[in-house]
Amino acid sequence: MGVALTTEQVLALAPDAASAKAAAGLTGTNHWVLLGGDDDAVWGECKGSGAKPYQTQVDLAALLSRCTCPSRKFPCKHGLALLLLYAQQAAGLPRADRPAWVGEWLASRKEKAEKKEQAAKAPVDPVAAAEAALKREAGRWKRIESGCADLQLWIADQFRRGLASFGPEQRKEWAAMAARMVDAQAPGLAQQLQDALDAMSAGSSRQDEAIERLGLLQLINEGVSRREQLSPERLADLRVALGWPHDKEDVVAGSDTVEDDWQVLGQLVIARDERLNERRIWLHGRESGRYALLLDYAHNSKGWESYWSETSYRARLSFYPGTMPLRAVVTAQAPSPAQAWPGVSLEHAIEQASHWFAANPWQPQVPMLLASATPVLQEGGWMLHTAAGTLSLRTHESSAWSLLAFSGGHPVSVMGEWDGRRLRPLVAQHPVEPTRRWALVGEEVAT
Template sequence: MHLTEEQILKLAPDAASEKAGKGLASPTKWVLREYSERALWGHCQGSGKNPYQTQIDLQNIAFKCSCPSRKFPCKHGLGLLLLHASHPELFHRMEEPEWVKTWLEKRSENAEKKEKRAQEKAHKPVDEKARQRRVNERIRKVNDGVEELQIRLKDILRNGLLNIPEKIYTLAPEMRRRLIDAQAPGLAAMVSELMTIDFESEVWKYDLTDALSRIYLLAESYKHIDTLTPEWQEEVKSLIGFTQAKEEILSGTPVADTWMVLYVHEEKQDKITVQYHWLYGKSSGRYALYLQFLAPGVVPEVTLLPGSFISAEMYFYPGVSSQRVLFKQYTVSQDVFAPQACASVAGAMAVFRETVTRNPFVTKMPVIVAYLRLTQQGDELHAMDTDKHTVLLHLTEKARTQLLLITGGKPFAAFLFADAKRWSIKAIWVEQHYHILDNEDDE
């Protein structure tokens, strides 16, 4: 696996670990530096008598160290991986010592046990009567919540929109709490997004009307769900907040491919950390979104690095143009490829319009554009293609500085999210090198 310093530092749990890891990326810190096809290991001499034993699973990035740190990965794991990325010639290929081999075998055994438990759960007899009672009770609650939501939305429209900026921070939390109680978390999240509207802008009334219309449309679609196609039924239920058992998803037909990890992002949702992993399939040409939910103190089961490549069978959730996936396992791939890209801003906009026409609940779309330049128009930044077509950008000052330093003002390809108003660049390619931008502060 060929990793850059930028990719590795994305794994650091905090700024202090990042700094300490860089400090340990020196051959003088390591009295042992060795590797095999599936692992990397070393001895780092600390203040104690015995050096710390540090090991890294290269097939499914994971770390283990004998140091007392409670951070994951610790500074030793980061330092060892950084050193290998910058100076692989300093490492000797050797047979895995017993302490490394035992750890890798245990990880493999745990993965097999997890798969076995999943299969046993999938074949475990289900009390259908009890299950149906729970389903019926959930449906009743959701129906009541949707009915009450539509009444509230109609009241908002009858009273007019001009006073909404003052009332939204009271109205939205009230509606959200009621929808959470009604077991409709998807609708609750859409209501919460009303508070993110920029009511200082001149177009806030259009943004508010658009958001309210989308919420009402989803509520109305759910009330008439029996009239929809199976594909749309799954889409609406998913948007409302109904979940599907992993076993059901993993029983479907997978899409086997080599996938590039385009982007990884974390968000705090109450006490849970949600990791978003965006990937692109070489042969399928499909975007895939893998979500990982982490309670406080829980170590991620899967570590995917932006700019890396994996081979995996992806199981897509049902729905209209669904992108969310699950997978059972993956292996690191050496099959490096460049994703297919739209040739122009106009081409990407056409894809966005087609996507929204097919599914009006889409608010942003992942897309790769092959050739862009930054251009300033008044106080706002735009991306411009070779045909001089431009689109408004969301770009933080830090991301803008990064982009200019990396590109030097030259053209670049970009992975971004497009919506009807502006694009948000997440990563760029410059001379075949992939760079992640820090473009998250106000999203």
Template structure:
């Protein structure tokens, strides 16, 4: 394992847990330490007479501790991981204690039962007539809602965009509410998010028109959805807000077995819901996958994928054109961590791949890639990612001085998100160790 302290602290649920975890990362606090190919564990001496038992699954870095904390990972799990990152020789390979092995076996058993339950639910007999009737009724409501949206969009453009900064979010919220009533919740959320664009910058009209155009294409496509390919139908319905049950993904999605490298992670707050986007890349297939997790308020995410780590698993991709989102099938097993990215591309190949994806699925919001040999450059007040041949792409706002300091101005392969306009750096390897950039949570004292 080539863990770094920065990687570990990116898992912290808040600044306090990160700070307390660093304080616990001293050998004197751990009378028992050990590791196996599957896990890390340790006993941390607390304020009471009985030490806390801490274990970490090396496949997805999920953890469990006997302390009463409601934070995940807790300060003890963070302390164990920071200690392992900074002083790996202290954590010797050993036989798993019973309390570690039982926990790991229970996780495997729970995942197997969940998968079996999902498959059984997908295979269960259904009232096809009633299901068809519900689908038709929803389709009618969505069609009516999109028809009204089309009229609204035409009026918006006809009346001009110059007045929008003074209008405020009200007009967007009102139309979004109508889409919620029409059972198109994802499209409603996209429309509501556009309220922040008017007046946000010099090029806000171009950005707004591009997003409105994307929505208009979806409206027109739904009018003739029966003429689209099944994959594009799936993709369009998901863009509008039709949900796909996990059991249906397992039953109808595309399974891909590989060794997956976690190339980067983004965490965003969307009102009361936090969204975690974890990008992984198959070492053999070269395929990118997006693992999405959601958490309400301060609740932890279900899995703790650690950027820079690798795991062996079968992922099942959501049905649909240019599918990126995937679901873990069963359980993952830890794989040897790599000291570098594999399958890097240059700017031209990134843009070619993005344009090919857009041709298949016009509503793709972002894609991930590993760009070879780039460095951040500040020019005329704006940051750019610049390749050795001088080609450049603009960077999203962020602390790119951190990237520049880590790299010393040298070119490195960097994992990025590309949304068609801006690059968001996720992380890079320096001296064989993964360093997260502005894409994830990084807590400091």
């Protein structure tokens, strides 16, 4: 069987800790009435609470699983357990002929992939397609303009009334306006409004953040009304802020493509809601020196599009357009030798983050690498002490304690996301022994 997996790599696929735990409990072969595999897939029938066992199968090339159990989690505990069994048994699962249900699924996956490929290759009338696209785009701009006009007046009204009167009624109003932005096909504005609402709801400690967020929203409204005067890069920034990114195909076809040894600096999975997980993977190119963000969403039972468990990859990345492109899409990847984190001075890290935000104040976060920083708990707040001053940390209490324990009060190298106010630490390394590392564990809901 073709793919070598470790238990840790499998557990990294788990949607939550409960699934990982449940899967570990299903690794006894007595739970399985059938187990088998070949070069492309592994499969099994797991005893469940129903009369019929669940049929579970994993496509080893994509590490995608399918199961007949009713779980909405993906991969479900049966899929994970099957992969754990595969990872734990050095000799692999017993080789066997594919049952019909496995063959059918693999064939249908192959068929879909081929259809997609053919559809991509199918000749289309470029003029008609361009016209249709333009029409669609114009329609969406119209709805966005209308929504932004409402939002502009609404924000001004909030300031006219004064935010001190914020209460349950206003909370409903804000939520209604966020829903209005979704209707206006500007989900990015809805999200930012929701973030402002969260800041207001947190009390006086975050009121200034809410004011700033409303101010930045007002700049987006201005941008939309003057979009024809904007450069293509600035327009791309604006579209991302509106929640209208460019199509992946257009990005791949674009010119900003870099092939490099990309080091995985850190990654984070955030549960946006019950059914939507967002994954952010931050990369650094050894030769190009560029930073990149792979942004991925898993909706309902869909898995991640790609699998990033190694520390370094030889990969080709195509960057989304923008004044300071960070988000990219990967078109080819293969594991490459591990490498040390880039040497970045504190001044450069701060300068770089300032530069990114100066170019585009609407981006939610940028990567930050600090070579020597000490986690500190001061007056109930978590901070990162550096030679140039301190940065507030944005992290859950349990993660902050764990990071403090890891550092032991000594300076460590920290990679995190700077959101303009606080740093969310994702990974910390011992400066002398980089293999001793701390990483944000599991899913974190945005704080």
